Amino acid sequence: MTTVIFSIDQGTTSSRTLVFSPKGEILFTAQEEFPQLYPQDGWVEHDPEAIWSTVLSTLKQAQAYAAERDLSVAAIGITNQRETTLVWDRETGKPLYNAIVWQDRRTAEICRGLAKKLPAEDLQAKTGLLHDPYFSGSKMAWILDNVDGAREKAEHGELCFGTIDSFLIWRLTEGKRHVTDATNASRTNLFDIHAQRWDEGLLNLFNVPKAGLPEVLDCAADFGICTVLGMDIPITGVAGDQQAAAIGQACFEVGDIKSTYGTGCFVLLNTGSEAITSKNRLLTTVGYRIKGETTYALEGSIFMAGASVQWLRDKMKLVDDARETEAVCERLDSTEGVYLVPAFTGLGAPYWAPDARGAVFGMTRNTGRDQVIRATVESVVYQTYDLFDAMSKDGVAPTALRVDGGMTANSWMCGYLADILDMPVLRPKVLETTALGAAYLAGLGAGIYSSMQEVAGQWSAERTFTPSLDAKTRETRLADWAKYVQKLLS
Numbered sequence: 001m002t003t004v005i006f007s008i009d010q011g012t013t014s015s016r017t018l019v020f021s022p023k024g025e026i027l028f029t030a031q032e033e034f035p036q037l038y039p040q041d042g043w044v045e046h047d048p049e050a051i052w053s054t055v056l057s058t059l060k061q062a063q064a065y066a067a068e069r070d071l072s073v074a075a076i077g078i079t080n081q082r083e084t085t086l087v088w089d090r091e092t093g094k095p096l097y098n099a100i101v102w103q104d105r106r107t108a109e110i111c112r113g114l115a116k117k118l119p120a121e122d123l124q125a126k127t128g129l130l131h132d133p134y135f136s137g138s139k140m141a142w143i144l145d146n147v148d149g150a151r152e153k154a155e156h157g158e159l160c161f162g163t164i165d166s167f168l169i170w171r172l173t174e175g176k177r178h179v180t181d182a183t184n185a186s187r188t189n190l191f192d193i194h195a196q197r198w199d200e201g202l203l204n205l206f207n208v209p210k211a212g213l214p215e216v217l218d219c220a221a222d223f224g225i226c227t228v229l230g231m232d233i234p235i236t237g238v239a240g241d242q243q244a245a246a247i248g249q250a251c252f253e254v255g256d257i258k259s260t261y262g263t264g265c266f267v268l269l270n271t272g273s274e275a276i277t278s279k280n281r282l283l284t285t286v287g288y289r290i291k292g293e294t295t296y297a298l299e300g301s302i303f304m305a306g307a308s309v310q311w312l313r314d315k316m317k318l319v320d321d322a323r324e325t326e327a328v329c330e331r332l333d334s335t336e337g338v339y340l341v342p343a344f345t346g347l348g349a350p351y352w353a354p355d356a357r358g359a360v361f362g363m364t365r366n367t368g369r370d371q372v373i374r375a376t377v378e379s380v381v382y383q384t385y386d387l388f389d390a391m392s393k394d395g396v397a398p399t400a401l402r403v404d405g406g407m408t409a410n411s412w413m414c415g416y417l418a419d420i421l422d423m424p425v426l427r428p429k430v431l432e433t434t435a436l437g438a439a440y441l442a443g444l445g446a447g448i449y450s451s452m453q454e455v456a457g458q459w460s461a462e463r464t465f466t467p468s469l470d471a472k473t474r475e476t477r478l479a480d481w482a483k484y485v486q487k488l489l490s
């Protein structure tokens, strides 16, 4: 019987289950979208039951595929949208409130209050993160303080809190395990990334009782047995989606760097066993933890990448399909001075401005649909440049970038990235690096691989984009972008 690995990729806009061969080939994909809920300005929620039902449904499709071909399922890996927070009843398994999504800004005021009690440097020294509503801690506190009776139940240990991975594991193991992995824990603002444990001082500050938090495991570990498919399958690999993408991109050496363009864009640089503290508002995070050894990463997080293309499609109705953006970008020489700053849910790194909102600058009577479309795609590239600029101020100088995620299907964007970053941009054969990373971790946890390095050899570039824009045009555009971002923030 041929062995396969199931990889669950629970993303911001859809849930997927992929079937991988041990060689990292995709044999099957099932994907289902679910609704995005925007109850108020700056609020973003997901229905936990929609998340669960799409995961279960795609998992069952993968199971049917494997059964028809007599494939033996060795393990399940899970990767997930990070920071998105849930609180559920330990007895009934029912969530008390919708999942509060990573993009949600409702706790901006709570974060400002916390910043007065704990200086940003002290929070950063322990967690590698900043005071921002992006992270899970303030979202957990909000649910406990805004759902009737929640805090009292939490104090009595009747509730479980967690990120999407821990909620899915709870459901897949039918309530037997409440666990998470070190990468997801490192996004909560409650986890000491150096000591690798929940921090009592931070739990007190955020007012989150420890009793509700999951046990933190390595990324390749025993996360329990999935029993909901009528057969027992061990869950042996878990990582947040951006960390999983770095693994799928084989970023195992110090200095390896990747950028994933899904809903948002997240750049992760492997810094090895050293946790580099940024002086330029980047994040320090757990890249992966294997056999108790932590590899750290420096991260830049942008909230709007593919999501701004969705906005062009769903709200502005400028395209019917995201794929149309590529031809539009290609047929223009420039945006004719139009710049879009997509601060729809504030700006992430390196600005961290939760209250900023989007704007279009430089419009003239000549500005039409095409210029706005290209300005939107260009904005994703300029935001990536801002992260690289912050990294270089932190003393890190990458020389090539590995890219992945749905938006990198747009080859024009990849070429423009090479132009603006002024370095080669490499797109791998498998764009689903997130799911691939989780499959590798599950394979490691199940003993199929002996080390991550064993799988690194499978990585190869499908296409390399090299810079071709002249230096003067590049500098002018970057200066214009910087000017308009400052205008928006002032």
Ligand SMILES: Nc1ncnc2c1ncn2[C@@H]1O[C@H](COP(=O)(O)OP(=O)(O)O)[C@@H](O)[C@H]1O
Residues within 6 Å of the ligand: 011, 012, 013, 014, 261, 262, 263, 264, 305, 306, 307, 308, 309, 310, 322, 323, 324, 325, 326, 405, 406, 407, 408, 409, 410
């Ligand atoms: N050809 C394309 N050009 C530009 N954007 C694209 C293209 N194809 C997909 N996208 C964008 O990529 C995103 C989907 O990427 P994906 O990695 O599946 O995201 P997520 O995991 O966050 O749900 C969508 O926001 C979509 O707008």
Ligand SMILES: O=P(O)(O)OC[C@H](O)CO
Residues within 6 Å of the ligand: 011, 012, 013, 080, 081, 082, 083, 102, 240, 241, 242, 262, 263, 264, 265
């Ligand atoms: O859904 P994605 O792929 O944009 O990833 C979301 C991130 O994990 C948020 O930190």
